[in-house]
Amino acid sequence: MRHPAPADPFSLTGRLDKIKSAGLFRTRRTISSAQGAVIHAGGRRYDNFSSNDYLGLANDARLVGAVQDAVATYGVGSGASQLICGRSSAHEQLEEALAAHTGRSRAVVFSSGYLANLAVITTFATRREDVVVMDRENHASLVDGALLARASLRRYGHHDIAGLERLCTGKRALVATDGVFSMDGSIAALPDIVTVCTGHQAMLAVDDAHGFGVLGETGGGALQHFSLDQSRVPILMATFGKACGAMGAFVAGPDAVVEAVIQSGRSYIYTTAMPPSLAVAARRSLAIITRESWRRERLRDLVGRFCRGAKQLDLPVLASGTPIQGFLAGSAEAAVRGSDYARSRGIWLNAIRPPTVPKNTERLRITLTAGHSDEQVDRLLDALAQLKKTL
Numbered sequence: 001m002r003h004p005a006p007a008d009p010f011s012l013t014g015r016l017d018k019i020k021s022a023g024l025f026r027t028r029r030t031i032s033s034a035q036g037a038v039i040h041a042g043g044r045r046y047d048n049f050s051s052n053d054y055l056g057l058a059n060d061a062r063l064v065g066a067v068q069d070a071v072a073t074y075g076v077g078s079g080a081s082q083l084i085c086g087r088s089s090a091h092e093q094l095e096e097a098l099a100a101h102t103g104r105s106r107a108v109v110f111s112s113g114y115l116a117n118l119a120v121i122t123t124f125a126t127r128r129e130d131v132v133v134m135d136r137e138n139h140a141s142l143v144d145g146a147l148l149a150r151a152s153l154r155r156y157g158h159h160d161i162a163g164l165e166r167l168c169t170g171k172r173a174l175v176a177t178d179g180v181f182s183m184d185g186s187i188a189a190l191p192d193i194v195t196v197c198t199g200h201q202a203m204l205a206v207d208d209a210h211g212f213g214v215l216g217e218t219g220g221g222a223l224q225h226f227s228l229d230q231s232r233v234p235i236l237m238a239t240f241g242k243a244c245g246a247m248g249a250f251v252a253g254p255d256a257v258v259e260a261v262i263q264s265g266r267s268y269i270y271t272t273a274m275p276p277s278l279a280v281a282a283r284r285s286l287a288i289i290t291r292e293s294w295r296r297e298r299l300r301d302l303v304g305r306f307c308r309g310a311k312q313l314d315l316p317v318l319a320s321g322t323p324i325q326g327f328l329a330g331s332a333e334a335a336v337r338g339s340d341y342a343r344s345r346g347i348w349l350n351a352i353r354p355p356t357v358p359k360n361t362e363r364l365r366i367t368l369t370a371g372h373s374d375e376q377v378d379r380l381l382d383a384l385a386q387l388k389k390t391l
């Protein structure tokens with residue numbers, strides 16, 4: 001059936017053509033299997049080095065079972081936002097477990113990390129004269145929070161602590177940083193950032209989406225890694241969609257911080273609560289993450305194996321001690337070509353291009369997970385060595 005084309009007053013056709021000609025068009029690919037170190041798509045098997053399922057829990061039988069049981073108890077939908085009638089005992093128990101796990105007074109659960117960051121930034125930066133100070137490579141949801149807050153957004157160079165200090169002047173300042181940066185795997189210099197914030201009486205929020213579960217002795221993340229309690233870092237945000245293998249997010253900190261987010265976070269108040277079954281899954285995941293430190297050790301070993309191999313092969317890889325590794329392609333076109341090549345070798349790798357990363361730093365983003373085998377990592381290294389020759 002042919003559908004008539006509507007008028008195009010916003011020049012969508014032209015805009016899309018421009019995205020395509022810049023090599024920035026994004027293609028959605030559909031997978032037909034569960035998430036894991038191996039996935040299936042279009043009838044083919046792929047070694048998956050693109051997910052954020054760092055501990056290999058997204059398809060863990062215990063989480064699957066927990067969700068099945070929870071659905072039998074709570075049903076599927078949460079029915080409403082948390083402040084209406086969408087908050088179940090599953091959410092409450094998860095919040096209590098999170099406060100205990102993170103060593104913070106209280107926690108509040110969100111439907112997603114994007115929404116949690118919008119709530120954090122808009123709750124604190126409420127006046128035009130407020131400043132929100134961020135690392136240039138912070139996640140888009142933190143940037144969007146600042147834009148929504150209409151406070152003044154100031155950004156410093158990646159890891160530039162002196163730059164941060166220069167921007168923390170006068171007025172009320174909220175400093176927000178990724179704990180582990182999502183596109184290069186580097187860890188923020190949190191002790192130094194804390195020192196600057198303390199000196200300037202700035203409020204500090206850490207988005208630990210990629211550190212939570214992965215770093216720290218019991219998976220407490222970057223803050224546990226650096227032993228920073230809530231007196232140093234009052235606002236901790238982390239998500240359940242990555243190492244926890246589920247979906248959703250939380251904010252944890254002192255009572256007043258959490259209560260303020262509940263009272264004024266519009267992306268908390270005006271959105272449907274996460275399904276109770278996922279709250280149950282996240283709590284189960286938290287218990288697994290705390291107990292099964294072998295998953296973190298296995299991941300560390302694989303990161304070591306990858307880094308040693310990359311060094312031997314002299315691959316253009318951004319140095320990182322976390323499961324996120326960047327293979328620099330040099331251009332958007334080369335990154336897409338690299339991704340296509342990897343797929344032809346049965347390896348799933350995504351091209352990361354502007355605006356997600358700065359121009360000329362286009363890369364293949366590689367993520368290792370505890371579910372990968374040594375052989376998978378070796379196959380990846382071999383494919384990257386071949387790819388390097390063609391770039």
Ligand SMILES: *Cc1c(COP(=O)(O)O)cnc(C)c1O
Pocket residue numbers: 111112113114115117139141178182207209210239240241247248249
């Ligand atoms: C994934 C991510 C988010 C968003 O979390 P969702 O639950 O996927 O919405 C926020 N911050 C960072 C650093 C992330 O990597």
